[in-house]
Structures are given as structure tokens and as C-alpha cells.
Amino acid sequence: MDVRSDTALRLPASDVSPWVGLIGLATLLSYILFARSFPEISAALGFENDLGRLSGPYSALLAMVLTGGAMAAWSVCVEKVHRNPSTGIDWDRRRPVADVLNDSITKLAGLWATWFIIAGLYCLGRWYWDGAYLFAMQVMGAAVVPLVLLSVPYVIWIDRVMDDPRDQSWHFGAMLIGRENFDVELVKKHWRAWIIKGFFSAFMISILPSGFAAVVDSDVTEIVRDPVRLGVLLFELLFVIDVQIGTVGYLLTFRPLDAHIRSGNPFLAGWLAALVCYPPLAWGVLGNILQYEVNTADWAYWLADYPALLWLWAGWLVFLTAIYAWATVAFGIRFSNLTYRGVLTNGPYRFTRHPAYVAKNLFWWGSVLPFLVTNGSMVDMIRNTAFLALVSGIYYWRARTEEAHLLLEDEKYREYWDWMQENGAITSRIARLLDRMNPRKGMSGAVQPAE
Structure with a gap:
């Protein structure tokens, strides 16, 4: 019989409150509405407006500053995070x-x-x-x-x-x-x-300015009846949320916010798996060697003759993008790659340990459809599909190296890992499937421990 302790079967409390990210999200959306409505607001107040909508790069930067400021203020004034023992203060x-x-x-x-x-x-x-x-x-x-x-x-x-300066x-x-x-x-x-x-x-x-400008300058009234254009706008908005709150996470690494970097990933494999997904390495690896969009169109092209399916597919892709953005929002001011800054156990992290990676890769498969090509070439179909599979493999590699880092650092993460193996809506099912495929599985049904 597979015996686990009661502690391993309890979901540990999250080190990050969901309210932090929600405050940041509300602040960001409010500023986006203000930036879009700035000409009307100026006219109502009797001011001349030569700027139009506030869609420029410094407006995007201001949005990030306001979002971070609101999350930091909530963290200190309401949640009193500066009093947490983990600050070392x-x-x-x-x-x-x-x-x-x-x-x-x-x-x-x-x-x-x-x-x-x-x-x-x-x-x-x-x-x-x-x-x-x-x-x-x-x-x-x-x-x-x-x-x-x-x-x-x-x-x-x-x-x-500080306890130890x-x-x-x-x-x-x-x-x-x-x-x-x-x-x-x-x-x-x-x-x-x-x-x-x-x-x-x-x-x-x-990457702050480009998506922000696209969202602020968009004409919603012209695209609301078009599933493709509406879907693209919602993708942009959700990516803006991800980027704005993610940027805050990299900048606000202060001890009084309990958001300091407790450790960076010590494994070389973790660094390779992460950095290959970002410029400049991504330009050569993902953008060239593993290019999976050769002679492809996209979901809108292949489903153009099926309006109902087009709306359904757009909704599916928006849902995946929303999960991806939610995974960042859930971190509040602690988002960053390759770091340990506390354990997150709420939000989408109750379903899978890597909601952003799952959602991002499903989005790529659903939006690119690499197994369909415009020139009918079987070679291109195989090559595109194989390369996107390799990209998904890189993200699996990233996930495993991140887990190795966190398992090394924190007993709470080990408890969370065990709980997810048993109870995570997605993770537990994958774990059971892998258990059944594991050749080391004993006659009792329990997985034999590694030496």
C-alpha cells in the first residue's frame, strides 16, 4: 500500500494572496480605460488635448508603475507582508x-x-x-x-x-x-x-509598449462582430496583463514586500531551458532552428468557411490565453523566471503546477495548427509538427528543472508537490497515467522508491 503522511495530503497555504494580483489587475484595467478615454475626459474638463489616446511607450511605463504601486501598497497596508518572518526583518x-x-x-x-x-x-x-x-x-x-x-x-x-545584514x-x-x-x-x-x-x-x-498601444488604440466597435479580430484583441489585452504584472515582479524584489529573490535556480539545465525561450537565443533556436510555421496559415484561415466553429475556436484560444495571464496575475508582485520567492498554491496552481506552460503550448498548437500547410507538402507538415513538439518538450524540460529547484529549497513546496500528485485536477491524472506506465511499479500498485 502507498502510504503518505497527513501533511503531504494537505494543500499548504499559499505564500501569495490572490488579492495582490487582483488589485494590480483592477488598477491596470482602470488605467487602460483612462488612457483610451483621455480625449473625451479632456473635452469634458475643458482642456485642449493634442495627445489623443495615451498609447505611447511612457504611458505603458506609467501603467506598470501604477499597477506595481497599487500591489505594493495593498501588500504592506492591508496584508502587512513586511511583518512576515520570511522577510528576515x-x-x-x-x-x-x-x-x-x-x-x-x-x-x-x-x-x-x-x-x-x-x-x-x-x-x-x-x-x-x-x-x-x-x-x-x-x-x-x-x-x-x-x-x-x-x-x-x-x-x-x-x-x-535585518536579522542578518x-x-x-x-x-x-x-x-x-x-x-x-x-x-x-x-x-x-x-x-x-x-x-x-x-x-x-x-x-x-x-515589450511593454507594443501590446499596450494596440489595446489602447483599438476600435472595439469595428471588430466586435468579427471572431478573428475580436479574438486577436482579447489576446493582446491578456498578454498586456501578463507583461505589465510580470514586469512588476522583476522590479519589486524588495525585502519589506517579502518579494525578494530567495534563490536563483542553481541548475545549468534550468538556465539553458529558460534562456533558449527568450532573445537573443530564441532568435536562433525557436525562430530559426525549430521554426514550426513554414508554409502554415493559422486557425482563422483554416476555419474561415465555418463561422460557428470560428467563434468556438476563438473562444478556446481566448480561454487558454486567459489561463496564461491568470497564472501571472496569481503571483502578484513575485513573478519571475528561474527564482524561488515563496510557494504559490492557489489560483490555477491548484489544477496543475505549470498552468502557464500548459496554456501557452496548447495555444500554439491550436493557433498555428502545424500539421496543416498551404503548399500541401508532407515534409513541411511533418517538420512543423515535429519542431513544435520539440518546443513543447523544451517547456516540459523547463518545468522539471524548476521543480527540481523548488523541491530543493522548500519543504512547503515538497508538500504542495505531493498534494498535487494526489489531488491536482490535471497533475494527478497525468501522475496516475505515468504510474501505470512505470516499469518499477510493484505488485501492490505502489511506485517503488528510487535508491
């Missing part, structure tokens, strides 16, 4: 500045050196200075001086109340200035966290 014990100043200077040395090195890497990467990435570089360049100035009072303030940044600073007792493993953790922030923050900021 004791607000009732404030050390004198003189007692922490040396540690703070060491930490600032580590932070500033880290930012300088990341800036140098941006300069070396030519793709950062062209196309959509140029906006990200402009934003980050404008933020440099305020960040450096504000980091001084912030670091001193937070060091006064000598965190990962301190250890990197200590290594640079030759202080004793720095820990190489903590230096590695520091760099894993900051490489993740540097790489993905630039990418996320770069």
Missing part, C-alpha cells in the same frame, strides 16, 4: 546607524559593482541598442542616477532592521574589497539573482 529592533554603517558600505560596494557590470554587459550586447530593446535601455539609463542615490538611505535603513550582496561586496569571511556560495547566489533581474527586466520593459 525585525522591525522592533532598530540598530544605531553607527553599528551597521560598515556593513552597509560593503553592501553598497557590492550593489554598485553589480549594476556597473550589468550595464557593461548591456553595452556589449548589440541587440540591446536596436528595436524594442532601445526603449528599455533608455528607461534604465534614466533610472541609474536615482537608483544610486536612493540606494544609500535604503540600504542603511534596511540594514538597521550580511546578505548575498554584502558577501559580494566583501569579496571585492577584501574583507574576511565572505562566502563564495552566497556570492554565486547573489549573481544568479542579479543576472535573472538584469536579463529579464530589460526584456520585459522592451
Whole structure:
């Protein structure tokens, strides 16, 4: 008989409240409505408006700032996350500045050196200075001086109340200035966290403007009766939600918000599986080597003669995109790739451990239909289908490496993993299917433990 403890069969409480993401979503949608209605609002208030709808890149950036600010304010003022033990902060014990100043200077040395090195890497990467990435570089360049100035009072303030001010940044600073007792493993953790922030923050900021402009400038009255155009608009809106809240997650990694990066994925396979899905590697791998859209059309082309099926298919694809966006919203201010920032057990994560990956891959299969090609070539049909299957395989690889990281880090995640194996609406069924296929399964029906 397969015996599991009672703890393993209980769903652990989520480290992230669903309300955080919902507050962010409400704020974002409210600003989108404001940006769309800005000409009418200006006219009603008697102001001249030469801007039209507020669909520009800085309006998209403002939407992200307001969304993040609302989620942070809710987290602190309502949920009191700054009091969570996992922050590593004791607000009732404030050390004198003189007692922490040396540690703070060491930490600032580590932070500033880290930012300088990341800036140098941006300069070396030519793709950062062209196309959509140029906006990200402009934003980050404008933020440099305020960040450096504000980091001084912030670091001193937070060091006064931290249980142990000598965190990962301190250890990197200590290594640079030759202080004793720095820990190489903590230096590695520091760099894993900051490489993740540097790489993905630039990418996320770069893709903020395009989708936001498409949503704000769209004419809903002209497309509401067209399932294809309406579906595309809803895709855009849901992707905007994903990108806006996801960007907040990469930027608000502060301890008082309990959103700090506790660890970056330590496995090389995890990094390879994740980075191959994003520029610049994705341009060569997913965009070239595994190109699965050669001589394809899309769902709208193949279903054009079947209006009822066209509406049904559009609804299915919108549903998948909504699941994908919901998976990001559920994280609130803690979304990011390759990191451990607490355990999420609510929302779509009660059905599968990887709702975003499941939804994204089903969307690609349903929208591209790679097994149908316009030139009738069997070779292209096989090639496209095989390549999209390989892309889905990469996401399975990503999922497994992320699980390995979280299983290593947190007992709560191990409890969540066990609960999902037994009770997750999607995960448990897949687990039972794999159990039946497992050659190590014993006569009693239990899976034999690995040595």
C-alpha cells in the first residue's frame, strides 16, 4: 500500500494572496480605460488635448508603475507582508546607524559593482541598442542616477532592521574589497539573482509598449462582430496583463514586500531551458532552428468557411490565453523566471503546477495548427509538427528543472508537490497515467522508491 503522511495530503497555504494580483489587475484595467478615454475626459474638463489616446511607450511605463504601486501598497497596508518572518526583518529592533554603517558600505560596494557590470554587459550586447530593446535601455539609463542615490538611505535603513545584514550582496561586496569571511556560495547566489533581474527586466520593459498601444488604440466597435479580430484583441489585452504584472515582479524584489529573490535556480539545465525561450537565443533556436510555421496559415484561415466553429475556436484560444495571464496575475508582485520567492498554491496552481506552460503550448498548437500547410507538402507538415513538439518538450524540460529547484529549497513546496500528485485536477491524472506506465511499479500498485 502507498502510504503518505497527513501533511503531504494537505494543500499548504499559499505564500501569495490572490488579492495582490487582483488589485494590480483592477488598477491596470482602470488605467487602460483612462488612457483610451483621455480625449473625451479632456473635452469634458475643458482642456485642449493634442495627445489623443495615451498609447505611447511612457504611458505603458506609467501603467506598470501604477499597477506595481497599487500591489505594493495593498501588500504592506492591508496584508502587512513586511511583518512576515520570511522577510528576515525585525522591525522592533532598530540598530544605531553607527553599528551597521560598515556593513552597509560593503553592501553598497557590492550593489554598485553589480549594476556597473550589468550595464557593461548591456553595452556589449548589440541587440540591446536596436528595436524594442532601445526603449528599455533608455528607461534604465534614466533610472541609474536615482537608483544610486536612493540606494544609500535604503540600504542603511534596511540594514538597521535585518536579522542578518550580511546578505548575498554584502558577501559580494566583501569579496571585492577584501574583507574576511565572505562566502563564495552566497556570492554565486547573489549573481544568479542579479543576472535573472538584469536579463529579464530589460526584456520585459522592451515589450511593454507594443501590446499596450494596440489595446489602447483599438476600435472595439469595428471588430466586435468579427471572431478573428475580436479574438486577436482579447489576446493582446491578456498578454498586456501578463507583461505589465510580470514586469512588476522583476522590479519589486524588495525585502519589506517579502518579494525578494530567495534563490536563483542553481541548475545549468534550468538556465539553458529558460534562456533558449527568450532573445537573443530564441532568435536562433525557436525562430530559426525549430521554426514550426513554414508554409502554415493559422486557425482563422483554416476555419474561415465555418463561422460557428470560428467563434468556438476563438473562444478556446481566448480561454487558454486567459489561463496564461491568470497564472501571472496569481503571483502578484513575485513573478519571475528561474527564482524561488515563496510557494504559490492557489489560483490555477491548484489544477496543475505549470498552468502557464500548459496554456501557452496548447495555444500554439491550436493557433498555428502545424500539421496543416498551404503548399500541401508532407515534409513541411511533418517538420512543423515535429519542431513544435520539440518546443513543447523544451517547456516540459523547463518545468522539471524548476521543480527540481523548488523541491530543493522548500519543504512547503515538497508538500504542495505531493498534494498535487494526489489531488491536482490535471497533475494527478497525468501522475496516475505515468504510474501505470512505470516499469518499477510493484505488485501492490505502489511506485517503488528510487535508491
